[in-house]
Amino acid sequence: MTVMHTTVPTSLRPHRPRRLRSSPAMRRLVAETRLHPADLVLPVFVREGIHEPSPITSMPGVMQHTLDSVRAVAVEAAAAGLGGIMLFGVPAERDPLGSAAVDPNGILNRALRAVAAEVSGDLVVQSDLCLDEFTSHGHCGVLDEVGRVDNDATLQHYARMAVAQAEAGAELLGLSGMMDGQVAVVREALDEAGFVDAAILAYAAKYASAFYGPFREAVDSQLQGDRRSYQQDPANRREGLREAYLDLDEGADIVMVKPAMSYLDVLSDVARVSTVPVWAYQVSGEAAMIEAAAANGWIDREAAIRESLLSISRAGADTILSYFALEVAGWRR
Numbered sequence: 001m002t003v004m005h006t007t008v009p010t011s012l013r014p015h016r017p018r019r020l021r022s023s024p025a026m027r028r029l030v031a032e033t034r035l036h037p038a039d040l041v042l043p044v045f046v047r048e049g050i051h052e053p054s055p056i057t058s059m060p061g062v063m064q065h066t067l068d069s070v071r072a073v074a075v076e077a078a079a080a081g082l083g084g085i086m087l088f089g090v091p092a093e094r095d096p097l098g099s100a101a102v103d104p105n106g107i108l109n110r111a112l113r114a115v116a117a118e119v120s121g122d123l124v125v126q127s128d129l130c131l132d133e134f135t136s137h138g139h140c141g142v143l144d145e146v147g148r149v150d151n152d153a154t155l156q157h158y159a160r161m162a163v164a165q166a167e168a169g170a171e172l173l174g175l176s177g178m179m180d181g182q183v184a185v186v187r188e189a190l191d192e193a194g195f196v197d198a199a200i201l202a203y204a205a206k207y208a209s210a211f212y213g214p215f216r217e218a219v220d221s222q223l224q225g226d227r228r229s230y231q232q233d234p235a236n237r238r239e240g241l242r243e244a245y246l247d248l249d250e251g252a253d254i255v256m257v258k259p260a261m262s263y264l265d266v267l268s269d270v271a272r273v274s275t276v277p278v279w280a281y282q283v284s285g286e287a288a289m290i291e292a293a294a295a296n297g298w299i300d301r302e303a304a305i306r307e308s309l310l311s312i313s314r315a316g317a318d319t320i321l322s323y324f325a326l327e328v329a330g331w332r333r
Contacts, residue, residue, distance in 0.1 A: 116169025211285030271316025
């Protein structure tokens with residue numbers, strides 16, 4: 001059998017995009033999206049009552065830290081050139097009001113003081129402002145007499161929590177509770193207390209996601225029921241944009257979409273209209289899936305981490321919270 005080779009006339013094939021993919025150096029030169037350590041934030045858990053870092057079984061490589069070990073992590077993150085560190089506290093005791101969240105000697109506020117003393121000025125010290133880690137029922141707010149999350153009563157707790165965190169050294173407060181009006185109330189409380197320079201990161205579009213599972217282990221969540229009455233329905237795209245607009249109107253300095261990888265459409269929508277930086281959170285379940293698939297030899301771990309972060313950045317995230325942040329910064333070096 002004779003094989004016929006057809007040559008397309010040069011005049012009919014002037015476009016050859018492959019020219020810009022011809023070598024690693026060429027691909028690097030024309031890359032539209034790049035990962036830089038300063039665009040990454042490391043989430044870190046600090047647990048009260050432990051004496052050495054404790055592994056989180058569903059999050060390979062991630063630990064619950066002591067006050068001593070979190071200092072070392074913060075120093076390492078600053079040396080790696082990361083943009084920031086986000087602290088989550090895990091208290092030894094909880095109550096229905098989440099009282100440890102506003103206690104100056106509560107684990108999160110002590111961790112903030114410790115980290116700020118080590119790296120303030122070299123790394124943006126960030127705090128999670130939510131009650132879920134501190135309440136005995138695991139919800140992000142206080143409950144009313146019939147067991148529902150009371151939005152407006154919760155806001156008053158958030159206001160006190162914000163001032164306590166700012167006093168402890170938080171430069172950027174991550175409002176993750178998804179209570180209506182939380183940005184405005186926290187901004188007013190911070191300003192009245194003299195913390196006019198404390199910035200607010202609004203978890204603007206935070207969805208009621210199945211991908212938070214490993215995080216629940218990380219903070220020893222006491223959640224009873226679910227959070228679908230205040231976190232967003234995964235079915236809704238336009239609602240994410242509406243939430244972002246509301247937080248922008250209330251004075252958010254940064255808005256965030258969470259989770260990241262399953263909500264790239266929402267992230268792109270928000271990035272297109274936002275007048276402030278837009279962040280995204282690559283959550284625990286997203287990281288755990290990569291780890292599990294890589295452990296089974298199904299995917300190339302490093303390549304998958306890079307691709308996942310690039311996709312989030314490409315969709316519009318200026319900064320990404322990721323449990324891989326410190327490792328990725330090391331690859332760049």
